[in-house]
Amino acid sequence: MKNFLKISIAISTSIIVLFIIYVVSQQEVKDADLNLYQRPVLNTEEHYLGSSTATIIMVKYSEPECPNCKKLHPILKQIVDESKGKVAFVYRHFPLPSHQKSFVEAVALECVTELRGEVGFWQYLEALYEKTPSNNEIDLAILPEIAVDMGIVREEFEYCIESDAHKARINRDINTGLAIGVDSVPQLFIFSDTSEVLAFRNRASYSTLNQTISSLLGSN
Amino acid sequence: MKIFHIFDQKKYIVYSVGVTVCILIMIPLFVNGNFVIDLIRNNTFTLGEKILILISIPYGYLFEGNKEPIMLFIFAVLSGVNFSGIMYYYSRNGAQRVSVLSALGSGSVLSAFVGLGCLSCGSFVVAVIASILGVSSLTLFPYNGLEFGVISIGMVCISLYILNRKLS
Numbered sequence: 001m002k003n004f005l006k007i008s009i010a011i012s013t014s015i016i017v018l019f020i021i022y023v024v025s026q027q028e029v030k031d032a033d034l035n036l037y038q039r040p041v042l043n044t045e046e047h048y049l050g051s052s053t054a055t056i057i058m059v060k061y062s063e064p065e066c067p068n069c070k071k072l073h074p075i076l077k078q079i080v081d082e083s084k085g086k087v088a089f090v091y092r093h094f095p096l097p098s099h100q101k102s103f104v105e106a107v108a109l110e111c112v113t114e115l116r117g118e119v120g121f122w123q124y125l126e127a128l129y130e131k132t133p134s135n136n137e138i139d140l141a142i143l144p145e146i147a148v149d150m151g152i153v154r155e156e157f158e159y160c161i162e163s164d165a166h167k168a169r170i171n172r173d174i175n176t177g178l179a180i181g182v183d184s185v186p187q188l189f190i191f192s193d194t195s196e197v198l199a200f201r202n203r204a205s206y207s208t209l210n211q212t213i214s215s216l217l218g219s220n
Numbered sequence: 221m222k223i224f225h226i227f228d229q230k231k232y233i234v235y236s237v238g239v240t241v242c243i244l245i246m247i248p249l250f251v252n253g254n255f256v257i258d259l260i261r262n263n264t265f266t267l268g269e270k271i272l273i274l275i276s277i278p279y280g281y282l283f284e285g286n287k288e289p290i291m292l293f294i295f296a297v298l299s300g301v302n303f304s305g306i307m308y309y310y311s312r313n314g315a316q317r318v319s320v321l322s323a324l325g326s327g328s329v330l331s332a333f334v335g336l337g338c339l340s341c342g343s344f345v346v347a348v349i350a351s352i353l354g355v356s357s358l359t360l361f362p363y364n365g366l367e368f369g370v371i372s373i374g375m376v377c378i379s380l381y382i383l384n385r386k387l388s
Contacts, residue, residue, distance in 0.1 A: 194264050195262060196264070198258055198262070199254055201252075201254040202254075203251075204252075204280075205277070205280020205284045206284055207276040207279050207280035207284065208273060208276040208277050208280045211269075211273045212273050215266075215269040215273065218269075
């Protein structure tokens with residue numbers, strides 16, 4: 001019995017210590033860069049859904065090849081739709097190095113935005129989520145096909161993809177994420193007038209987000 | 221299966237259900253540890269709101285997912301049975317050593333904690349392992365991290381198998 005207790009206590013303590021170290025390290029990043037947790041301004045510099053006067057803004061660092069990003073997307077859209085203008089959802093690019101194709105997809109998203117505006121961005125993103133098997137398994141040859149299906153001229157799209165025109169825009173998003181400790185996707189930050197920033201460093205379910213946002217709206 | 225005879229005594233059913241429920245609640249909370257800490261420290265929410273949000277975390281995890289909730293549920297139930305079995309074995313055999321069983325049980329919990337992040341999406345633990353081995357997480361875990369869930373369940377099954385033999 002003593003052996004069992006010793007081993008159990010040792011392992012439990014190790015788990016708790018590892019957890020505390022991880023949380024504290026994340027908290028240090030957060031505290032050090034508190035000024036970077038600025039409420040985004042909803043203008044043409046951001047890709048967002050919802051009203052520009054929304055009181056709550058959800059910022060999602062994401063990429064098309066991450067399966068959990070794909071799962072989170074309709075949840076965020078549903079919350080925006082149900083909020084009747086009180087919640088907005090901002091998409092920021094964070095293509096992971098382990099999903100090399102996601103950077104090309106991010107460029108494609110920016111090209112579609114250039115050619116078809118914000119509506120095109122969201123249409124193209126949803127088409128990507130629908131067609132990609134996730135985890136870098138997308139066939140990049142379908143990128144122009146999706147664009148052509150949306151009425152974009154193939155040559156214009158391909159010219160844009162091959163240019164470096166949008167890399168700076170994507171890198172800007174990546175850098176804002178790195179500055180606040182984003183190291184995986186999806187990561188979601190909720191900005192509200194009445195609360196400190198809330199960070200979901202892992203997945204967030206509809207129930208949790210809905211409950212959190214209802215409480216924030218209640219206190220507004 | 222000799223191990224199921226332990227449930228003739230009601231207290232082992234209680235242990236088993238207790239451990240199962242604890243795992244079903246704790247693992248999703250652990251996975252969202254940063255948010256939980258932020259929430260507890262946040263002054264905007266009332267205590268009631270905080271409790272409702274905390275409850276929604278395991279609820280959402282278990283009822284709004286695909287494969288992972290099933291794996292978590294299987295793992296939690298097996299771990300509950302395993303824990304009860306170990307307790308029964310101790311109560312029957314006194315100070316005999318069963319450290320392998322407890323190590324397997326605890327190891328499986330650790331593996332489950334690792335496996336519940338989005339491994340293919342740059343999970344903290346996998347990123348560390350992958351960088352140490354100098355490979356990408358996709359090469360290391362072709363099934364997007366589901367491997368950890370399977371490893372966890374496998375470890376509990378081995379523990380249950382050994383326990384069952386000891387009890388026979």
